[in-house]
Amino acid sequence: MRTQVGIVGAGPAGLLLGHLLHLAGIDSVILEARSRAHVESRIRAGVMEHQAAELLRAAGLGARMDREGLVHHGVVLRFGGASHRIDLTELSGGRSIMVYGQHEVVRDLIAARLAAELPILFDADCVAVDGFMAGSPRIAFRHDGAAQTLECDIIAGCDGFHGICRPAMPTGTLREFDRSYPFGWLGILAEVAPASEELVYASHDRGFALLSMRSPTVSRLYLQVAPDEDLGQWPDSRIWDELRLRLADEAGFVLPEGPILQKGVTAMRSYVAEPMQAGRLFLLGDAAHIVPPTGAKGMNLAFADVAVLARALDAWFASGDAALLDAYSATALRRVWKAERFSWWMTSLLHRFDSHGPFERRMQLAELDYITSSPIGAATLAENYVGLPVG
Numbered sequence: 097m098r099t100q101v102g103i104v105g106a107g108p109a110g111l112l113l114g115h116l117l118h119l120a121g122i123d124s125v126i127l128e129a130r131s132r133a134h135v136e137s138r139i140r141a142g143v144m145e146h147q148a149a150e151l152l153r154a155a156g157l158g159a160r161m162d163r164e165g166l167v168h169h170g171v172v173l174r175f176g177g178a179s180h181r182i183d184l185t186e187l188s189g190g191r192s193i194m195v196y197g198q199h200e201v202v203r204d205l206i207a208a209r210l211a212a213e214l215p216i217l218f219d220a221d222c223v224a225v226d227g228f229m230a231g232s233p234r235i236a237f238r239h240d241g242a243a244q245t246l247e248c249d250i251i252a253g254c255d256g257f258h259g260i261c262r263p264a265m266p267t268g269t270l271r272e273f274d275r276s277y278p279f280g281w282l283g284i285l286a287e288v289a290p291a292s293e294e295l296v297y298a299s300h301d302r303g304f305a306l307l308s309m310r311s312p313t314v315s316r317l318y319l320q321v322a323p324d325e326d327l328g329q330w331p332d333s334r335i336w337d338e339l340r341l342r343l344a345d346e347a348g349f350v351l352p353e354g355p356i357l358q359k360g361v362t363a364m365r366s367y368v369a370e371p372m373q374a375g376r377l378f379l380l381g382d383a384a385h386i387v388p389p390t391g392a393k394g395m396n397l398a399f400a401d402v403a404v405l406a407r408a409l410d411a412w413f414a415s416g417d418a419a420l421l422d423a424y425s426a427t428a429l430r431r432v433w434k435a436e437r438f439s440w441w442m443t444s445l446l447h448r449f450d451s452h453g454p455f456e457r458r459m460q461l462a463e464l465d466y467i468t469s470s471p472i473g474a475a476t477l478a479e480n481y482v483g484l485p486v487g
């Protein structure tokens with residue numbers, strides 16, 4: 097089998113890259129280890145930056161998102177018993193965010209790929225990538241019980257944090273930056289109308305809590321817990337009680353309960369691998385970097401990498417001009433590091449750290465007070481939250 101761009105992984109990064117390449121007249125094959133049903137039902141974050149939503153629209157993928165997604169113009173920070181709204185739109189020159197589940201984006205992308213009859217193989221487990229330093233990249237994979245090879249001009253490693261592409265980078269070329277946090281998030285999806293029109297980020301002495309949503313009838317809520325928290329210790333009633341304590345405010349906030357459809361614990365981590373390229377192998381999305389979910393940047397960062405690489409590949413395939421392609425890693429990393437900084441900052445600002453004493457807690461509260469009372473402080477948050485420009 098042969099194609100121009102061999103894409104490992106059908107998460108948001110691999111799927112969007114395949115779509116943008118198709119629009120540019122470049123052939124690709126997407127190889128995904130898991131089943132279509134698995135990929136389409138993985139529940140993850142759900143906030144899209146302004147530009148990410150625009151990118152999907154421009155690529156002809158915005159119809160269902162615009163019908164079913166929720167455009168938000170602000171977020172709420174809650175601390176010390178009071179709520180403070182950050183007006184994202186006013187503070188960012190008219191931008192907004194789109195609340196639309198990542199798995200819905202994945203569904204739309206898969207539907208578009210299948211409708212265009214473009215190659216995507218599910219249950220295709222890639223076992224090795226090689227030849228990319230010698231100009232003849234190959235992907236070895238198993239499909240239908242048989243060993244197969246995909247030859248290509250470029251390999252796009254969109255295989256997430258636990259994939260095979262990053263470990264295939266030549267020994268000694270990668271520099272890794274890593275930070276794990278001493279907590280995780282217990283997330284639930286509940287069949288109940290969101291208790292707030294906008295997302296609520298709560299910094300409470302008992303720990304962080306977040307109120308988000310997926311639709312007018314489905315809420316998504318998170319609680320800071322231990323990174324290895326045992327879900328068995330969290331019957332539904334305890335989850336609701338703790339959410340109520342941490343999300344409470346002096347205005348009498350009410351959190352209605354509903355059936356919990358799904359729950360899980362996610363660990364929190366910041367990670368970057370530099371560079372994001374070796375020869376003809378390019379890393380995109382979680383394959384190259386991870387952010388803690390507090391800033392809602394994961395999928396948005398993946399999309400920004402894709403936008404940068406798609407443009408570079410378009411120039412390279414069209415005219416042989418490698419300038420943008422050679423600059424891919426440096427261009428992508430400038431934005432990656434700024435999103436890493438924002439995600440780390442939001443995480444540090446809002447969570448309870450067992451290592452903190454009363455002084456550090458006062459520092460967090462003073463910074464929250466500054467962010468919510470100074471137009472400049474608030475604008476800093478708003479500018480990053482709606483998304484920095486794509487390189």
Ligand code: APR
Nearest residue numbers: 105107108109128129221222255256259381382394395398
């Ligand atoms: N062969 C084929 N596919 C693979 C392999 C392999 N060896 N290893 C991993 N994959 C697939 C996974 O099954 C997964 O579907 O690669 C895909 C990677 O997708 P994501 O993990 O969603 O990563 P990405 O597309 O970069 O999207 C980043 O997703 O993980 C969230 O929070 C993250 O929002 C961010 C976004």
Ligand code: PHB
Nearest residue numbers: 141142308389390391392
């Ligand atoms: C979500 O809705 O899943 C979500 C929203 C905001 C975040 C993280 C997750 O910061």
